[in-house]
Amino acid sequence: MPSTPIPPITTELPAGADLLTLLSPAFEAPHPSIRHRERVPPDVLRTMEATWAPGRFEERRVSVLRLRDVWVAKEGLVFDRDGALYHRTVTQHSAAEVAGAQAAVREAIARGGATPDRDGPVVLCKKRGVGNYGHWLMEMLPRAHLVHRHRPDLGARVLVADVPGQLRASMAASLALLGIDPARAVVAGDAPRAFGELLLVEGLTDHGAYMSPLVMECVEALAAAVPPRPPRPLLVSRQSVGFRRLVDEDALLMQAMAAGAVPVEPALLPLADQIALFKGASRIAGVMGAALTNIAFAAPGTRVTALAPAGMPDTFFWFIATLRGLDYTEIRCTPSGPVRGNMPWDTDLLLDPEDAAEVLGLESREFPLPDATPVSGCVP
Structure with a gap:
């Protein structure tokens, strides 16, 4: 039987340690637009609702x-x-x-x-x-x-x-x-x-519970010297990651390119190229994961569609979108296949055909995915 960890000896931060104090501005935080909300397990939804519900974060x-x-x-x-x-x-x-x-x-x-x-x-x-x-x-x-x-x-x-x-x-x-x-x-x-x-x-x-507008000052300073790429829709891929991917993603990538979108795997690109792509993006879609953090560089008002496992309790990307002023929608997807990552929601994801139209920004909801050979998810 495993032993119970010994409770740590803890202490308070020392008095007089304050070196600098700033006020983080208050901000409005509207509830995110969520498609297939009914797929989210009740306990997961309650966790996220606790963060979404106030609709405003006061000065801190x-x-x-x-x-x-x-x-x-x-x-x-x-x-x-x-x-x-x-x-x-x-x-x-x-x-x-x-x-x-x-x-x-x-x-x-x-x-x-x-x-x-x-x-x-x-x-x-x-x-x-x-x-x-x-x-x-x-x-x-x-x-x-x-x-x-x-x-x-x-x-x-x-x-x-x-x-x-x-x-x-x-x-x-x-x-x-x-x-x-x-x-x-x-x-x-x-x-x-x-x-x-x-x-x-x-x-x-406070991961999952709060993100200060002061964080965006850092993001803006990062991007200031990087010129944007020409405006193009981006489809963010996780093919090289090996989990939390879209089922039949190769076909979707082919369709994305046919619709004028750029498939991209940000992790395979230098940071300045990532910033330039997302800074110039006209629309962004992709599965929730580290690479999608680059929506922080997108211009305010950019349409962002985050594809999320139904059971993934996440408010991180909503905070980024809120502070950046993005047009943000989550599509909650059905899991498919075994867990391949560290968390129970790290399966592959099924994207409904009607939702694929949202991903590509198509007006029509009819979206037959063709058979296609695999393509690289990265652009130079």
């Missing part, structure tokens, strides 16, 4: 706090010099993960501790989901942007996760577009690291 405080002599472990868990967890840094970690991280920190302290990094402040840009491009773009990178914009005098570095090559390249490119030298990134894995001075940004996002 965003803070930058300065912490001295700390340890950072896992995906952004922060501990004081004695190994007590700052519980406000727990973001979607399980009890077992927290307990394991705290045990590792205490072991490091018992061995005499590592020499803390005292080369100046670092902004914590690690949180749960470090390997996901969307989490980086909308939840981690904006922390670095906020500090570097409002306190450039600090010369702060950026504490980031050790991630695979393609995402690491996108992270470096995004820092460079913001005027932050990628060499200022401190790369760390799950093992405990000691820092003399850590900057903790609070209030920008």
Whole structure:
């Protein structure tokens, strides 16, 4: 029988740690347009409705706090010099993960501790989901942007996760577009690291529950120097991902190209090309996933159709669309085949023929999908 994790010893953030306070503006957040709402399991719908229902988010405080002599472990868990967890840094970690991280920190302290990094402040840009491009773009990178914009005098570095090559390249490119030298990134894995001075940004996002309009200041700064591609409809593909794909997607991609749309797999493109494509897009459709985060670069008013597994509890893309002012619709799709990813909704998806017309922006609801040979989902 598995042992129960030992409850962590936690502590409050120290008094007087506030370095900077900003006010995040209030904003209206209309309920999303959802097709096939009846397919969503009741418990999943209740979870999302709790976020959608208010229709407005009031003004909030965003803070930058300065912490001295700390340890950072896992995906952004922060501990004081004695190994007590700052519980406000727990973001979607399980009890077992927290307990394991705290045990590792205490072991490091018992061995005499590592020499803390005292080369100046670092902004914590690690949180749960470090390997996901969307989490980086909308939840981690904006922390670095906020500090570097409002306190450039600090010369702060950026504490980031050790991630695979393609995402690491996108992270470096995004820092460079913001005027932050990628060499200022401190790369760390799950093992405990000691820092003399850590900057903790609070209030920008709460995954699934809140996203500040200040996040869009970071997105706009990223895209400012990138010219848009000519306006074309985009169909965002996940073929190379291997799960949460559309059934018979090859045929849909062929039909998309025949209708003048551009099939694209953003993960296979340099970041500047992704920004340019989405910045110039006349219409965007695709399955919910990291690549669809690029709708954040689309012009206000752009029509976006997000294809979602019926059981996927997600408000992330709705927040992006709301803050960006996009014409946003979700189509909830029937699952097909086995679970191929980490979550129960990571099956392939059946797209109803009448919904395929929505994806391509066709006026007619009649949409026979032809037999077709596979095509690449990426454009150069």
